[in-house]
Amino acid sequence: MNAFTKGGVMELVGREVARGLRFPEGPIWLPDGSLLVVEIEGGTLTRIAPSGHAEVVARLGGGPNGAAIGPDGACYVCNNGGFRWLEQADGYLRPVGIAEDYTGGRIERVDLGTGQVRILYTECDGKPLNGPNDIVFDAHGGFWFTDLGKVRARSMDRGAVYYARCDGSLIREVIFPSMTPNGVGLSPDGRTLYVAETETSRLWAYPVTAPGEVGLEAWPSPNGGRLLYGPPGYQRFDSLAVEADGNICVATLVHAGISVISPVGELVEFHAAPEPYCTNICFGGGGLRTAFITLSGTGRLIAVDWPRSGLPLQPRLG
Numbered sequence: 001m002n003a004f005t006k007g008g009v010m011e012l013v014g015r016e017v018a019r020g021l022r023f024p025e026g027p028i029w030l031p032d033g034s035l036l037v038v039e040i041e042g043g044t045l046t047r048i049a050p051s052g053h054a055e056v057v058a059r060l061g062g063g064p065n066g067a068a069i070g071p072d073g074a075c076y077v078c079n080n081g082g083f084r085w086l087e088q089a090d091g092y093l094r095p096v097g098i099a100e101d102y103t104g105g106r107i108e109r110v111d112l113g114t115g116q117v118r119i120l121y122t123e124c125d126g127k128p129l130n131g132p133n134d135i136v137f138d139a140h141g142g143f144w145f146t147d148l149g150k151v152r153a154r155s156m157d158r159g160a161v162y163y164a165r166c167d168g169s170l171i172r173e174v175i176f177p178s179m180t181p182n183g184v185g186l187s188p189d190g191r192t193l194y195v196a197e198t199e200t201s202r203l204w205a206y207p208v209t210a211p212g213e214v215g216l217e218a219w220p221s222p223n224g225g226r227l228l229y230g231p232p233g234y235q236r237f238d239s240l241a242v243e244a245d246g247n248i249c250v251a252t253l254v255h256a257g258i259s260v261i262s263p264v265g266e267l268v269e270f271h272a273a274p275e276p277y278c279t280n281i282c283f284g285g286g287g288l289r290t291a292f293i294t295l296s297g298t299g300r301l302i303a304v305d306w307p308r309s310g311l312p313l314q315p316r317l318g
Contacts, residue, residue: 014304029284163212183240283310
């Protein structure tokens with residue numbers, strides 16, 4: 001259960017689904033009750049059975065970061081190319097820079113039956129993908145994904161948001177520049193695209209005008225988006241999921257937890273997590289009333305009773 005405290009803050013209290021994962025992210029609930037996660041440090045796509053048993057589906061290498069099931073039933077993975085890691089004496093794991101063997105980012109397709117991996121995209125119009133991060137499919141069978149970029153000792157990339165088809169036939173840069181775009185999601189009617197930026201801790205909204213196209217605001221918007229919400233103080237935003245009623249649930253670092261933001265930009269509530277790297281959330285279970293949340297630094301996946309239903313994933317086409 002979630003216990004309310006003063007100021008609309010709720011403590012994340014749930015059951016542990018799995019532990020011992022190597023910086024889990026990108027959770028996906030499957031109808032058989034199992035879950036998929038990527039392990040960024042481990043370089044794998046991993047299936048977790050209802051019993052908690054973890055089994056590797058595919059070894060991807062690099063830094064598998066975000067994942068989603070496509071209309072063909074395959075899993076599509078944003079691979080950021082890899083991080084350099086620091087493991088503390090107590091076992092806490094965190095990324096601290098670009099991997100020494102980094103060669104670029106990519107979008108990968110994984111056949112869940114065979115574990116076969118196919119690289120779909122490594123560039124767009126001659127520009128390399130630097131650090132693909134998060135992904136969401138639309139009702140037309142295409143997908144939006146963020147490219148956060150990479151951070152080096154004295155420089156960092158400007159990020160972008162792309163739209164692509166899952167057959168490898170089209171990739172389009174839609175939003176550029178963006179400062180470390182991370183979480184991405186769609187409103188229940190598919191008419192608004194939400195993008196969360198990590199280092200600015202800002203949530204931006206874009207009207208979807210056609211498949212793979214958005215309306216952009218003029219200067220002084222830094223990225224063409226409409227600022228929906230920005231929290232006070234120093235925080236960082238990670239991935240996100242959308243509730244059936246349209247609220248946007250943004251995984252929040254530093255003051256760790258899940259920030260629930262209404263479609264009009266109001267903070268509905270904050271679910272406080274027990275560790276700083278509360279990185280992602282997805283919905284599953286009966287009525288999509290269970291939130292599965294990755295606590296990446298400690299390598300855990302937890303299940304929390306949620307006060308509202310999550311937004312169903314887009315159905316398969318055909």
